[in-house]
Amino acid sequence: MSVGAEEKPDSFVEVALPIPLRQTFTYLLPSAFRGRIKLGSRVVVPFKNRKLIGYVVAFHEDLSESDEFDLKEVIEVLDEEPMITPSILKLTQWAADYYMVSWGELLKAALPAGINFKFDKFVGITSEGIDEFLKLEVEPKTLKMKILKFLSDKADVRLKELEKSFGKRQLGKALKELEERKWINVSSKPLTVTAKPKFRKIVCIKELNEEMFESLSEEERDVVGFLQASGGRLFYTDLIAQTKASVLKNLQRKGVLDIASVEVFRSPFENLSVKSEEKEAVKLNPEQKKACKEIKEAIESGKYRTFLLHGVTGSGKTAVYVQAIKTALACGKTSLFLVPEISLTPAFSRYLHSVFADEVAILHSALSAGERFDEWRRIKLGKARVVIGTRLAVFAPLENLGLIIVDEEHDLSYRQQEMPFYNARDLAVVRAKFANAVAVLGSATPSMESFYNASTGKYAYLHLPNRVKSPHLASYELIDMRQVVKKEGRDVVISSALMKALEETLSEGKQAIIFLNRRGYSQFIVCPNCGETCRCKNCDITLTYHKQKRILLCHYCNFQMSLPSECPFCQFRQFYFVGEGTEKVEEILRARFSSYKIARIDRDVVRKRTQLEDTLEKFASGEIDILIGTQMLSKGHDFPNVALVGVISGDNVLGLPDFRAAERTFQLITQVAGRAGRAAKGRVLIQTFHPEHYVFSCGQDYLRFYQKEIEFRKRLNYPPFSVIACILVQHQDEKYALGNAMIFKECLDKAKQALHADLTVFDVAPAPISKLKGKYRFQILIRSKSRKQIHQVLELAISTVEEANCDFRTVTVEIDPISLV
Ligand SMILES: [Zn+2]
Ligand SMILES: [Zn+2]
Incomplete structure (x- = not known):
């Protein structure tokens, strides 16, 4: 217009x-x-x-x-x-x-x-084109004329349809020529929505007095009787199975029946069965009661507050969450319940559905478009007042929000790892603040940031130190791989101690979990004599080994050194390369325990949601004896018959070039250890070259670990004592990527100077994953105590990069990156 x-x-x-x-x-x-x-x-x-x-x-x-x-x-x-x-x-x-x-x-x-609409290209014939086509007196021979004929009696046709009829390759040129002659026009239009509200016809009794009844035929009386017996309302499709359409039509004409369309909501809960034990009433222990009381008071006050709910695995956090949701509902408010991964949602949503029935809506990316659309609309219309979902649910259109729960708040999956970056855990707190609502962050192993916030009083701290069902935590044993390598040789993957424990467990009819963390791209070295690894003298980050160049490299500051000929700590003249060999685990176990059932869970094996649920179900029912898995295994699942958890390489995560490596290791091991002995007394065996490291020597004592780790963060000025931004520059051409990174770095340095900002700009370094999907990747880290200064320096630098000839399309800026690997 x-x-x-x-x-x-x-x-x-x-x-x-x-x-x-x-x-x-x-x-x-x-x-x-x-x-x-x-x-x-x-x-x-x-x-x-x-x-x-x-x-x-x-x-x-x-x-x-x-x-x-x-x-x-x-x-x-x-x-x-x-x-x-x-x-x-x-x-x-x-x-x-x-x-x-x-x-x-x-x-x-x-x-x-x-x-979210998609655009599609459409092709239509113009009046000039029709004139041209009408001039033709014989069947069209050229492709152009064939296209005009095809279009002549149609409204705009989708380009895809034309491609189907005429072949994609020749079409382009012909269309271009036709367009140049103004015989056709090509336009793009939004396609209709892919998801629409779903309507179903419903039949109900409108009016029925004696006189009316008398006038009905026997067939009609049968239908009315059937409808009355079904409560007076039925879906048309269900009723038509009993009779003919003409009978229903007659009844509608006589004013007895009403046939109307109503919106029905596709429900992701349709296929969920509720297990009886999930409906069991729960009795709360004193700590749970105290937590519930404090959260209740906060919700009722109608003021913003964030709680950190720190509860060991099996301490009954879920019962506290459910109470909190009940409180919010009783106050006439809505609740948002965030969970980390899809693998967690079935169990949790089943449970919530059993408590709150149709008040619950579920939102995660594995729903079909129709399901997600309907759930979203149920929330928007106020029909669902409790929402459970993964990180994208933080944007659920809830009004009058009273409570946001973030379960497993330390989990990495709350972070959107691609553009647009955001952290749903942090946004949940902000949303609670805007809505004068209460946020509850729950975890057995709180993130350093959250626990630090609790220790400074920014968050209120609630502690559930005891397990509900079994008072025991599993026993925690470290296997010193330095000794194992000396005795059993360098190629050993599973130590004889772990093998023996496996044999004992299986012969007692119990189950075992073998945990391994494979991250093939990152290799580092440890000394098999003293267990030390080489770390950067500037950043205290594990140096990554690069095979081709035989160098050790810091991915934070680009510090490099050649592979030393001997251990710098004990002068031992041999290194062990961590990151190799763990794939062999399944093979070794299958050979050794051939009469037992073994299954594996990781992203390569488990592609579908149902496949994962299937394997876990089989394991829970005892059909599988040994389950091998990556961190997908470590979350939420409850297996009472598991008596042994073996961790193949406790060092794998610890060696990642990331200042959060120790935190990740502690979280993973605690979570996976929580799978052992939920009912019976269990054992956790961890193989490591570095048993003295506090991440292992603290056992499962979170507080001791926290104190050591927060010291390290403070000493090296890492978050929560500073703010970090990561600039990633990537391109297919390595030199081009590096060149752009160098220019960006210069702009940052200049911006820093101009603003007299107190912040550190690290040198350009290869990213820990230095090549991904054909693109070379370089990164620049910036660190400052002041978030404002980071923003100011970045804004200024970005405003100058184009002038400095930096191709900004190669650059992504990430604030508060949660993983630097
Ligand atoms: Zn050494
Ligand atoms: Zn460094």
Whole structure:
């Protein structure tokens, strides 16, 4: 639509677009649309040579003359009643600022994929084209003419359809020529939504008095009787199985029946069966009661507060969560319950569904588009007041929020690892603050940041130190691999001590879990004599071994050294390369325990949700004796008959070039150890070259570990004592990537100087994964005590990079990266 000069619109909108640019764009709002849209409405706008769907984030009544110049118009309004609620608009705006990502991309991520339109190209014939085609008196021979004939009696045709009929390869050139002659036009249009509300016909009795009944035929009386016996309402499809359509039609005509369409919601719960033990009433122990009481008071006060609920595995955190949700519901408020991974949701959602029935909605990426759309709408319409879901559920359109729970708050999967970056755990706290709600972060092994916040009083601390069912924690034994290597040779993967324990466990009819963490790309060295590994003298980060160059490299500051000929600590003249060999575990175990059932769980084996559930179900029922797995195994599952957990290489995670390596190791081992002896007394055996390291010597004592680790963080000035940003530069051409990284680094240094900022810019270094999907990757770390300064320096540097000839398309900026590997 075009607007004449006289009736120049006085209304403008600011639109956030789902593109990687961190800015919004101003568009003219044609008069026909004025007053018809609200904040959060989706609009179609022209952008460069494309059409994009954007989100209205502000209105302007007037702009200065110069700003109005050359503005483009909004093409279409997609929803007058916005999908994005004001609170989600506010939360995403905050997140876009904080993480320095595109607001539009965050808004897109906040909506279920089913309503995010896709564009498709359409081809239509013009009147000139029709004239041209009509000139033809014989059957068309050329491809161009064949296309014109095909289009002549149709409205716009999808390009894909044309490609199907004429072949993709020749089509392009022919269409281009036809377009140049103006015989056809090619346009892009938004496709209809992929997910729509689902309606079903329902039949119910409208009116039935004696007189009416008398007038019915026997067949009709049967139908009415059947309907009455079914409670007066049935789906049309269920009723039609009993009778004929004509009978129903007659009854409708006589005014006895009403046939109407109602919206039905596709439910992800349909296939979930509820186990009886999950319905068992739970009695709370004194610590649980205390936690419930404090959370209850906070919810009832209607003020923002965050709790850290620190409970050992099996301490009954779930019971506390359920009580808290009940409290929120009783206050007339809604609740959001975040869980880390899909593998956790079935058990939890089943449980929640058994308690709160249809009040519960579930949101995660493995739902079908239809299911996700319907669940999302049930939440938006206020039909579901309890939402359980993975990180994307932090944007659930709940109103009147009273409570947000983040279970396993330390878990990495809360972090969106690609653009737009965000951490759902941290956003949950911010959302609670905006909504004057209560946040509960639960974990057996809280993240350093959260425990630090609890120790400074920023979060309220709640402790559940005791297990509910079994008072014992599993016994915790370290196997010193230095001794094993001396006795059993360098190639040993499973020590004889672990083998013996496995034999004993299996012969007693118990089950075992063997845990291994494979991260093939990262190798490091340990001395098999003293157990030390080589670390960077600047950063205290494990140096990574690079085979081809035979060097050790720091991925934080680019410090390099050649592979030493002897151990710098004890002068032993041989190294052990960690990261090799763990794949052999399954092979070795299958050979040794051939009469037992062995299964493996990791991302290579488990592709589908059902496959994972299937294996876990079999293990729980005792069909499998030994389960081998990666960290997918370490979460949430309850196996009462497991008496042994073996950790093949406790050093694998510890050796990652990441300042959080010790924290990750402690979390993983504690979680996996929690699988042992939930009912019976169990054993945890850990193979390590470095049993003196505090991550192992603290056993499962979180507090002792925390104190050691927080000292290390403070000494080296790592979070929570500083803020870190990571700039990743990647490109297929290694030199090009490195060149851009060098320019970016220069811009950072200049910005730092100009602002007199107190922050460290590390040197350009290869990223720990130095090549991924054909792209070379370099990184620059920045660190400062001041979040504000990090933002200022980055903003200034980014505003100067283009001038300095840096190709910004190769650059991603990540604030608060949770994993530097
Ligand atoms: Zn040594
Ligand atoms: Zn370093």
